[in-house]
Amino acid sequence: MTTTQVRATCPHDCPDTCALLITVEDGVATEVKGDPHHPTTAGVLCTKVARYAERTYHPERLLHPMRRVGAKGEGKFERISWDQALTEIAERLGAIAARAPQAILPYSYCGTMGLVQGESMSARFFNRLGASALDRTICAMAGATGYKYTVGASIGTDLEQFQDAKLIIIWGGNPIASNLHFWTRAQEAKRRGAKLIAIDPYRSLTAEKCHQHIALLPGTDAALALGMMHVLIGENLIDADYIAQHTLGFEQLKARAAEWTPERAAEACGISAAEVTGLAREYGQAARRGEPVAIRVNYGVQRVRGGGMSVRTIACLPALVGAWRHAAGGVQLSSSGSFPANRVALQRPDLQKQPVRTINMTTIGDDLLRAASPAFGPRIDAVIVYNANPLAIAPDSDKVMRGFLREDLFTVVLEHFQTDSADYADILLPATTQLEHVDAHLAYGHLYMMANNAAIAPLGEAKPNTEIFRLLAARMGFDDPCFSDSDDQLAAEAFDKRDARAIHFDWEALKQRGWQKLAMPAAPFAHGGFLTPSGKCEFYSAAMLADGHDPLPTYTPPYESAATDPELARRYPLAMISPPARNFLNSTFVNVKSLRGAEGEPHLDIHPADSAARGIVDGTMVRIFNDRGSFVAKARVTTKARAGLVVGLSVWWKKLASDGKNANEVTSQRLTDMGRAPTFYDTLVQVEQAAPAESHETT
Numbered sequence: 062m063t064t065t066q067v068r069a070t071c072p073h074d075c076p077d078t079c080a081l082l083i084t085v086e087d088g089v090a091t092e093v094k095g096d097p098h099h100p101t102t103a104g105v106l107c108t109k110v111a112r113y114a115e116r117t118y119h120p121e122r123l124l125h126p127m128r129r130v131g132a133k134g135e136g137k138f139e140r141i142s143w144d145q146a147l148t149e150i151a152e153r154l155g156a157i158a159a160r161a162p163q164a165i166l167p168y169s170y171c172g173t174m175g176l177v178q179g180e181s182m183s184a185r186f187f188n189r190l191g192a193s194a195l196d197r198t199i200c201a202m203a204g205a206t207g208y209k210y211t212v213g214a215s216i217g218t219d220l221e222q223f224q225d226a227k228l229i230i231i232w233g234g235n236p237i238a239s240n241l242h243f244w245t246r247a248q249e250a251k252r253r254g255a256k257l258i259a260i261d262p263y264r265s266l267t268a269e270k271c272h273q274h275i276a277l278l279p280g281t282d283a284a285l286a287l288g289m290m291h292v293l294i295g296e297n298l299i300d301a302d303y304i305a306q307h308t309l310g311f312e313q314l315k316a317r318a319a320e321w322t323p324e325r326a327a328e329a330c331g332i333s334a335a336e337v338t339g340l341a342r343e344y345g346q347a348a349r350r351g352e353p354v355a356i357r358v359n360y361g362v363q364r365v366r367g368g369g370m371s372v373r374t375i376a377c378l379p380a381l382v383g384a385w386r387h388a389a390g391g392v393q394l395s396s397s398g399s400f401p402a403n404r405v406a407l408q409r410p411d412l413q414k415q416p417v418r419t420i421n422m423t424t425i426g427d428d429l430l431r432a433a434s435p436a437f438g439p440r441i442d443a444v445i446v447y448n449a450n451p452l453a454i455a456p457d458s459d460k461v462m463r464g465f466l467r468e469d470l471f472t473v474v475l476e477h478f479q480t481d482s483a484d485y486a487d488i489l490l491p492a493t494t495q496l497e498h499v500d501a502h503l504a505y506g507h508l509y510m511m512a513n514n515a516a517i518a519p520l521g522e523a524k525p526n527t528e529i530f531r532l533l534a535a536r537m538g539f540d541d542p543c544f545s546d547s548d549d550q551l552a553a554e555a556f557d558k559r560d561a562r563a564i565h566f567d568w569e570a571l572k573q574r575g576w577q578k579l580a581m582p583a584a585p586f587a588h589g590g591f592l593t594p595s596g597k598c599e600f601y602s603a604a605m606l607a608d609g610h611d612p613l614p615t616y617t618p619p620y621e622s623a624a625t626d627p628e629l630a631r632r633y634p635l636a637m638i639s640p641p642a643r644n645f646l647n648s649t650f651v652n653v654k655s656l657r658g659a660e661g662e663p664h665l666d667i668h669p670a671d672s673a674a675r676g677i678v679d680g681t682m683v684r685i686f687n688d689r690g691s692f693v694a695k696a697r698v699t700t701k702a703r704a705g706l707v708v709g710l711s712v713w714w715k716k717l718a719s720d721g722k723n724a725n726e727v728t729s730q731r732l733t734d735m736g737r738a739p740t741f742y743d744t745l746v747q748v749e750q751a752a753p754a755e756s757h758e759t760t
């Protein structure tokens with residue numbers, strides 16, 4: 062028997078991007094471990110990725126191309142050859158492209174975060190084809206935009222510094238579930254005497270383990286941050302030197318913050334004024350004592366109408382108290398802006414002969430149902446889905462389903478499994494998993510460039526995304542030499558070596574070693590150097606004004622709230638959020654039995670006051686509904702959900718739920734204030750006992 066160990070990287074959409082060691086025995090991957098030497102992975106994997114081999118060898122892996130034989134959505138397919146599949150796709154796309162190339166739309170997100178299997182050959186293909194561009198907004202664009210206005214780029218406190226902080230505010234994140242290796246650092250900080258505070262409407266696994274939990278109403282974070290500013294400035298808990306040297310617009314900010322008394326903030330957030338004042342004092346006084354104070358702001362705050370402004374407002378706090386002076390102070394939203402990823406080389410936008418329209422992936426439901434018009438352009442006639450599962454993860458799911466049901470829509474899906482989206486494919490193509498292909502990775506939670514070597518041969522007839530688009534390009538007669546680049550050639554271009562941060566990037570060396578840290582200062586903004594137009598932390602942003610926003614931090618209540626729409630709130634009085642379940646990764650892993658077993662079935666957490674008013678007891682099957690749709694879940698009566706809030710941990714495969722639906726039946730396609738992003742957590746619903754037929758199926 063030959064046993065080897067292969068260096069790999071976790072491909073999933075998670076800030077941690079772990080370094081993996083794959084044990085391969087006679088060509089079979091038998092163990093997936095965390096690299097003990099990689100400083101952030103430190104030998105520890107989450108339960109999901111520890112089962113990556115189980116997922117790869119899953120009996121339901123797609124192993125050959127297939128053509129639909131049943132109705133759309135029915136999921137009935139027949140096996141065909143690669144040659145037949147490629148011929149049919151090239152013919153269908155060729156005919157559409159001859160008429161209107163922009164009628165073709167790629168739909169992809171971060172099923173893999175790899176720079177190669179993500180957008181490289183695929184982007185070249187669609188650029189050359191002249192297809193519509195996809196605005197990839199489904200996750201992070203609101204916060205990234207707000208942060209950019211304020212700090213200049215997605216650069217912040219290094220994960221490896223957090224253990225030295227004396228106060229950590231975990232703001233809208235649940236790291237025990239979704240950023241485990243940050244939680245390790247936070248726990249170390251706690252052991253060294255730090256205080257941990259969670260700001261979250263839900264008593265998540267993480268909030269439960271913090272010293273303090275502030276359970277505000279969803280979508281009200283900017284009001285809380287403004288209330289904090291009021292106290293910080295009013296009680297002179299600010300760093301006047303840092304403000305004078307490295308910030309812009311303090312006087313205007315001061316005037317704005319003056320309007321936000323703790324009482325006003327508390328009222329908006331549904332918490333007490335003492336909580337607002339207390340939080341500001343903890344933060345400001347620790348900073349005043351010269352202690353590092355750090356904020357980990359995450360995605361929870363962004364998925365609401367004012368999500369961009371919330372992140373922007375929170376991102377002002379460290380500059381106000383001078384927290385950036387310390388390597389362990391400041392704020393981390395995402396580290397992705399630290400990486401000089403060479404997207405131009407990978408994606409070759411120059412292959413596009415003329416400008417194309419952009420379709421927002423968040424509004425795929427509406428856009429698939431739109432007719433051709435001068436404003437919209439051609440109707441969407443073909444969708445190529447890869448690295449994504451829109452039927453499960455996009456908002457307003459009923460519309461998404463109706464769009465994909467269109468008989469005149471040609472749909473190709475590249476997948477590992479027959480997901481909810483795959484059921485709607487005309488042609489379904491088997492893609493390789495991370496164990497079977499090569500890739501290069503950046504991270505959005507740490508600062509290491511990462512390599513993934515192929516550990517095993519592709520299973521069945523599966524092919525990497527890159528190879529599928531290479532073959533399609535050849536079929537379509539695209540003869541630019543770039544369509545022949547190998548995956549190693551692509552990976553070798555992943556980072557721009559001319560950028561000093563990636564000076565140590567060398568693909569062959571990275572493949573050997575697995576990971577390499579960027580060359581970055583430990584405290585990125587200790588001496589200013591913000592990446593904004595002014596080079597300062599912009600409390601006042603002229604760019605925001607030019608883009609039609611309030612140039613100062615402000616608070617906008619959620620679309621679906623009593624403050625904005627009292628009539629709607631009367632009919633649908635409960636706010637619903639659907640954050641990630643610990644054992645799933647978005648909708649990935651839901652079909653892995655051991656992990657689905659750990660989650661059980663779809664649940665809805667509801668506060669005792671709200672359940673009692675509806676005659677619901679623990680275990681009742683309930684129907685959650687609003688004007689957009691409904692889904693069924695089993696009630697868990699718990700004070701983890703604050704009163705007025707219900708929580709449905711997500712994202713379930715619809716077909717693995719008793720009613721064939723999930724939380725996105727009730728979420729809306731409305732967009733955030735900036736970044737054109739989704740408002741998953743800006744959703745009002747009503748909850749009632751499910752009719753016996755609906756509850757029967759799961760009992």
Ligand SMILES: Nc1nc2c(c(=O)[nH]1)N[C@H]1C(S)=C(S)[C@@H](COP(=O)(O)OP(=O)(O)OC[C@H]3O[C@@H](n4cnc5c(=O)[nH]c(N)nc54)[C@H](O)[C@@H]3O)O[C@H]1N2
Pocket residue numbers: 074075076200232233234235236238239240260261262263265278279280281282359360361362363365638640641642643644645646647648711712742
């Ligand atoms: N296990 C697991 N890990 C994941 C994922 C997964 O699905 N499962 N998904 C990955 C992806 S794609 C992403 S983007 C990240 C997400 O990473 P995080 O942002 O850490 O996501 P969550 O774990 O959902 O934590 C969000 C928390 O915000 C809270 N929240 C909801 N609305 C609000 C609000 O308005 N204000 C505040 N302050 N809090 C609010 C929720 O209750 C939840 O506890 O995680 C990644 N990691």
Ligand SMILES: Nc1nc2c(c(=O)[nH]1)N[C@H]1C(S)=C(S)[C@@H](COP(=O)(O)OP(=O)(O)OC[C@H]3O[C@@H](n4cnc5c(=O)[nH]c(N)nc54)[C@H](O)[C@@H]3O)O[C@H]1N2
Pocket residue numbers: 074169170171172173178199200360447448449450451453454455475476477478480492493494495526639640641646647648649711712724725728741
């Ligand atoms: N209600 C609600 N909805 C949400 C969220 C929420 O919190 N609540 N979170 C949102 C967020 S943050 C995000 S990021 C999105 C995520 O949405 P998606 O990016 O669509 O993520 P997944 O649902 O994990 O689907 C990814 C798919 O890619 C496939 N895949 C993985 N690797 C490869 C590969 O190499 N090749 C090919 N061809 N396929 C591959 C996987 O098998 C999987 O089915 O969901 C969003 N939707």
Ligand SMILES: [Mo]
Pocket residue numbers: 074199200201
């Ligand atoms: Mo995400």
